[in-house]
Amino acid sequence: MAQAFQKTTCPYCGVGCGVNMVLPSADKDPVPPVSGDERHPANFGRLCVKGSSLSQTLMDHDRLLTPSIQGHSTSWDEALDTISDKITQVVKDHGPDAFAFYLSGQILTEDYYVANKLAKGFIGTANVDTNSRLCMASAVVAYKRAFGSDTVPCCYEDLECCDLLIMVGSNAAWTHPVLYQRIAAAKQKRPHMKVVVIDPRQTATCDIADLHLAIKPGSDAAIFSYLLCHSDSAGVVDQAFMADSTSGFDEALKCAYAATPSASFTADFCGVPLEDLTCLTDWWADTDKTVTFYSQGINQSSSGVDKCNAIINCHLATGRVGKEGAGPFSITGQPNAMGGREVGGLANQLAAHMDFATPGAQDLVQRFWQAPNMASENGLKAVDLFQAMEAGKVKVVWIMSTNPMVSLPDTAQVRRALEKCELVIVSDCKNNTDTTAMADILLPATGWSEKNGTVTNSERCISRQRGLLPAPGEARHDWWAICEVAKRLGFHSAFSYQGAHDIFVEHAALSAFENSGKRDFDIGHFQSMTQAEYDALLPVQWPVPKGQPAGTKRMFADGQFFTADRKARFIPITPVLPQHVSNKEWPFVLNTGRVRDQWHTMTRTGNAASLARHTNQPYVEIHPRDVKALGLQDQGLARLVSPHGQAILRVKTSRATSPGQVFAPIHWTQAFANQSVISNLIPQVVDPLSGQPESKHAVIRLEAIHNPMFGSILSTQALDLSAFLYWCRIPSEHGFYYEVALSSAAEVEQAIRNLKQQTGLSEYWMEYQNPLSGQSRMACLQENQLVLLLYWHDQPQQLSLDWLVSKLAPDCQVEEQERLAILAGSLAQAEDKGEIICSCFQVGSKQIQQAVAEGASSVAELGARLKCGTNCGSCVPELKPFMPIQVEKSA
Amino acid sequence: MMRVVIIGAGMAGSKLAEELAHNSTAKLAITLIGEEPKVGYNRIMLSSLLAEEIGDEDMRLVDLVKMRDSGVNIIAEDPVVTISSKQKKVILSSGRVIDYDKLVFATGSKANILPIEGANGHNVMGFRTWQDVDRMSALPAAQNVVVVGGGLLGLEAAVGLVKRGHQVTVFHRSGHLLNRQLDAAAASLLQRRLETMEIEFCLSDSPTRFIHDASGAVCRLLHGNGQQKPVDLVIMAAGIVPETQLAEQAGLAVNKAILVDAQMTTSDADIYALGECCEFEQQTFGLVAPIWSQISVLTQVLAGSAANFTIMPTPTKLKVSGINLFSVGKIQPDANDACLIFEDVSANHYRKLVVNDGRLVGAILYGNVADGSWYFQLIQNQTKVTAMLDRLIFGEAYCQSQVA
Secondary structure: OOOOOEEEEOOOOOOOOEEEEOOOOOOOOOOOOOEEOOOOOOOOOOOOHHHHOHHHHOOOOOEOOOOEEOOEEOOHHHHHHHHHHHHHHHHHHHOHHHEEEEEOOOOOHHHHHHHHHHHHHHHOOOOEEEHHHHOOHHHHHHHHHHHOOOOOOOOHHHHHHOOEEEEEOOOHHHHOHHHHHHHHHHHHHOOOOEEEEEOOOOOHHHHHOOEEEOOOOOOHHHHHHHHHHHHHHOOOOOHHHHHHHEEOHHHHHHHHHHHOOOHHHHHHHHOOOHHHHHHHHHHHHHOOOEEEEEOHHHHOOOOHHHHHHHHHHHHHHOOOOOOOOOEEEEOOOOOOHHHHHHHOOOOOOOEOOEOOOOOOHHHHHHHHHOOOOOOOOOOOOHHHHHHHHHOOOOOEEEEEOOOHHHHOOOHHHHHHHHHHOOEEEEEEOEOOOOOHHHOOEEEEEOOOOOOOEEEEOOOOEEEEEOOOOOOOOOOEOHHHHHHHHHHHOOOOHHHOOOOHHHHHHHHHHHHHOOOOOOOOOOOHHHOOOOHHHHHOOOOEEOOOOOOOOOOOOOOOOOOOOOOOOOOEEOOOOOOOOOOOOOOOOOOEEEEEEOOOOOOOOOOOHHHOHHHHOOOOOOEEEEOHHHHHHOOOOOOOEEEEEOOOOEEEEEEEEOOOOOOOEEEEEOOOOOOOEOOOOHHHHOOOOEOOOOOOEOOOOEEEEEEEOOOOEEEEEEEOOOOOOOOOOEEEEEOOOOOEEEEEEEOOHHHHHHHHHHHHHHHOOOOOEEEEEEOOOOEEEEEEEEOOEEEEEEEEEOOOOOOOOHHHHHOOOOOOOOOHHHHHHHHHOOOOOOOOOOOEEEOOOOEEHHHHHHHHHOOOOOHHHHHHHHOOOOOOOOOHHHHHHHOOOOOOOOO | OEEEEEEOOOHHHHHHHHHHHHHOOOOEEEEEEOOOOOOOEOHHHHHHHHOOOOOHHHHEOOOHHHHHHOOOEEEOOOOEEEEEOOOOEEEEOOOOEEEOOEEEEOOOEEEOOOOOEOOOOOOEEOOOOHHHHHHHHOOOOOOEEEEEOOOHHHHHHHHHHHHOOOEEEEEEOOOOOOOOOOOHHHHHHHHHHHHHOOOEEEEOOOEEEEEEOOOOOEEEEEEOOOEEEEOOEEEEOOOEEEOOHHHHHOOOOEOOOEEOOOOOEOOOOOEEEOHHHEEEOOEEOOOHHHHHHHHHHHHHHHOOOOOOOOOOOOOEEOOOOOOOEEEEEOOOOOOOEEEEEEEEHHHOEEEEEEEEOOEEEEEEEEOOOOOHHHHHHHHHOOOEOHHHOOOHHHOHHHHHHHHO
C-alpha cells in the first residue's frame, strides 16, 4: 500500500525544492525514489536529477557512526568533555579568538543559530565563518552596501514574468536546474521574453539564450558599468525613483563613464563583438521588466562585491527593483546559505541581520541572549581564518558539514593550517572525506532526512527539512552537539533547548526583538509558534513580521531601503580584471565550475551510481586548438600546474571554452581521485570587502602526459591505488570501480603484482591479450563470483562497465557461458547504450542516435520514444545537438 | 570407354571411384584396387570405433553395392605389385593384369615406425587400418600400452585404449602435445584434461630401446635417462610416411611423396596421384578436406575439364568426445604476426588468433570451438578484420553486434 508522502526540502542547491518522501514500511527497506512537492513554491513538483536521486544517496556506505578521538572510537561524553576542556584551556591561555567555527550552508538554521550564539555571545569570538563565504559573500556585502541590508529583493516568479533575463556568471542549467527549467518553460510560453547569457564559456545554459556574450574572464563589471552609462545616454533613468529612493547616482555615473566611455571601448575590454554588446544595451534600454540573475561567476572574484554593485547600480538607475519581473537577483549555491545569513553565521555579521557596526546591535543582542562574553568586532573570514590557524593564532577549530580540504583555495595551505591547529573537531556524516582525515576528534552527525529544522532558499523562502528517518548509530544533530559543549562550558540555561523548535522560536524572537521595521529580517510571527505549528510549517518568504503570516514575496516595493536615510546607495565602480594574469610561464586561465549531476565535494552525490554516469571522471575542458598545440589527446591525461599545486585530469576537447582558457569542475576529492582537487591550483586571492576567494580564476600551465597506460578496475573490495599515476573511483551499484592510469606500459606488471598482493588472490586468472588494439585484460573469479577485474588499454577508452559491475553484486554467479563476456566487457547481445545523456532514465547517446535515425525530429519526440529529457529536463540542451536540423531560434 | 585404374581403396581412392562412377560427365571404366580386406570405409572414424563410440555399421564411406551396380570393378585384398607404364598395365599380387588408359595413385601412407632399437617386436604396430583396431580390440584386459607420438592420431589411440580399460602412456618428443596444431598453453589445457582420463604423459621424451621377451615381443622399454617401463603393446603414432614404393618403381618423380601438379598429374601424363601419397608445392596432405578437393579436381580433369587444385588452410579437430579443439592456419607466429589470446584456465577455455597485416591467418580454439568455422571463413576469405580487432577474439556474436 502506498503511504502518504512526507514533505521535506532538498539538501542541494539554493533553489530549495520541496520533496515528497515515502518512508519504507520496514526499517531495513530502502527508501523509495522521492518526487517533487507539487505545492512547494520553489519547484511546483519539479526535481532535477540530483534531487530525483536523493533516495539512492541514503546508504550506509562509509557512514560515520561513532565519535572518535585520534582515530579511536569513544563515547559522546568523552568526546564532548575533551572538546570543552580544550576550548576552556585555549580561551583561558590565548583568549576567545583562539577558537573558531567553520560551518556550512548545508547545516540547518537552528544549528547555525546555536553555533553563532555560543561563539559570539558566550565564548566571545566572532570567528564563525562558513563555506557560504565561498558562495555568496560578495552578494551579501553588495546588497548591504546598496540597500543597507542583506536583502534579496526578488522572487522566483520574477524570472518567469520578466521580459529580459540577463544571466551572468551562472550555468543555471546545471547548477540550478529547476529554476532553469522554470525559465525555459516561461520563455516557451512567452516567446518575446529574451534571455542573455554572459559567461566566458558556452555553457548548457546558452541553450535558451537569445544572445551569449562570451566575455573575457572576469570582465563582467565593465558590461554593467557601460549599461549604467547607456541607461543615462538612452534616457531610461527613472528620475523620480532616483530622487526619492536613491543617493550617489552622479558619482557612480561619473565613475562609469570614466571606466567605460563607449560601447566600442567596452566591447574591446570584454572581448565581445560590438554588435552583441549593442544588442544587449538596446534590449536593456527597451525592457523595463528586466531581471539580472547572477551567481558564483560574479561572486567568486577579487572584485566580486563591486561586480554585484555594478549590477545593482543599473537596476537602481532604471528603477527596476521591487517591481514584478525586475531586480538584481543573487542566486545562492547552497540549500541554507540564506539561513546562515539570517542568524548572522558569518564572521562579519553579528546576528539576525545585524552587524557589529550596526548602532546598538551589540547591546541589543547581548540583552536578548543574556550573553556573558559578547564578541565586539568582526571575526576571521574563511581564508583569513585558515591563515591565522597556520600562524598559530587559532588553536581549536570546529568544522561542521563541510570539506575545506577540497573547497578552499590552496589546499596545501589548508593542510598546513589544520596540521598546525591543536584541536581539529570535524562533525560529518561521512567517515572518509579529505577533511575528516585531518580531524583530531570526529563527531557523527545526522544527515538529510534525519536532521530536523529549517532552511531558507534564494528567494527568502523558509522551508522545513524534516527528520523522517532515524539517526543511525550514535549520530546526533549538530545543534545538540554544540549545546552539549556549551553546557560543559558552563552555559546551561542559555543552551538547554529541547529541540529544533525551541531554537527556531528563539531565533524568530531575536529577529523581531526591538525591530519595529528597522531591520529587514523579521520573522516575529513565529516567535510564539507551537511545536505542532513548527512541524506543520508551510514554505513562507520572509519577512514574516507579527501580524503578516503570509510573508513577503517582493522587497522594496515601497522604495524604502534599510539605510539610515532609507535610500538605496549607488556605488562608484571601476571594473578590474582578476588579480593574476596569464603570462609566458602560466599561459592558461583556469575557470572552475560544476557538472550537471554532482554536488560540491560528492560526499552525498558520490553515493549514487546513476549520478556518476553523466560525467564519471574529473576533466579539463580545452579548446581543440590548444589541445593540438600542446600535443594533448582527447580523453587522455593532462597535468595542470599552477604556482600552488597540481592536478591530473582527463582532457575534454571542447569549443565551449575559448583558446587560452580551460575549465575544470570542482567536485572530485582525494576520496574519489588522487590528483584532481582543483583548489590545489587556486591562489588565496580574495575580495577585500567580502573575503570571498577568486575560486574561478587561476593561471596555470598544461602539460601532456605522454603514453600512459590506462586501466579500468572492478573489485569487490576497496583497493589502495596510491602507487598509480592517476586513479578515480567511480560510484557504482556494486563493489568498487576505478579508472586508473600508469605512467607507462612498463609499470603494468608491477601494478598487477601489487593488486594481487593486496587482494591475496592467487587463483587462476582469466586473461586476454591483444597487442594490436593495445588491450590487456584479466579477471579473477572465486567460486564463480567475479572478485577482481583489470582492463588495460594504451589508448583512452570509454567503456560501459555496467554489466560487469552488476556481476560484482553479492551472490551473483557468473554463468559458464558468461565467462567470455567478463573479458569482452558485455554480453554479446547486450545493447550498447553509448554515453549516458539522460541520467533520470539512463538513456544513452547510441539509443538517441537510433531514435533520430528512425525519425524522431524533436526533443519532444525523443522524450515520447525514450523518455529522455522528460523528468528533470536538464539533459535537453544535450539532446538538441542530436537533432538532424537545429531548431530555429525565435528572432 | 576410357579405362581408369585406381590403386588404393582407402578414403581417397574409394571416394574418387564413387565420384567418377556417379558424378562424372565422362564415360569411364573404373577399377578400384585395394590391399586391405575391407575397402571403402571411413578411416577417420577408426578412433571412434576404437573408443566404442560407434559400431561397424557406422564406418561406411561409400556405397560399394551401388558402385558395383554402376560397373565399378572393385578388387580387395589383392595389392598391385608391378606397374608397366610403357605398356599401361598393372599386375596384382594374384598375378592378374589390368590395362589402363589413366592410372591414379591413391596409395595413401603407412605408419612411421621410428628406428628405435627393438621396434621390430611383433607387438609394435601402427594405427592406420580397421585391422589395427581389430587387433587392439582383441587385447586382454588392463594391458600396459605405450603410444609413441602425441599428435592427433596418437592421442585418439590413447583415449580409445584408455576407454577400453588399458594403462596408457604417451611419449612425445615435443614439449607439448599436438605441437603442430596447438601452442603450449592450449596443449597444457588438453593435457590436463587427458590426465583426468588417466592417460600418462612423458613429454620431451621418447623410448630409446625396446626390450623383447623370448617370443620376440616388446616387454619393456627404456626412456629418458635410462628409466624402464613394462610394456604389453606399442602403438607407433609418430607421423606417417607416404606410400611411394610402387611409384618409384614405376619411375615417377617422387620427393617426400609423388610429385603432382595442380591437375594432380604426376611426371607421367597418364598417371595421377592424390591423397596422402601425393606432394604438391612441397606439401603433403593428411586431412580429408584438401583430399576431397583433389578428388573434385581430378574428376573434372578426367572429364576433360579445366580444374586447379590450390592449397587452403584446413582446420583440425581432435576426435575425442568431450574435448573440443580447433586449429587452423598458421599457429606459430613469426615476427610480422600478432597474437590475440584469451585464456580461462579454470573453465578450460583458450583462444589464440594469429593476425597478419589486418587479416586472420591462424586460430587455435580449445574448450569452446563454436566460433571455429567463422574464424575459418575469415581466414579463407582473407577478410579484413582491422575494424573488429578489439572484439575479434570474443567471436562472431560480438563482432556482429558491433557492426549492427
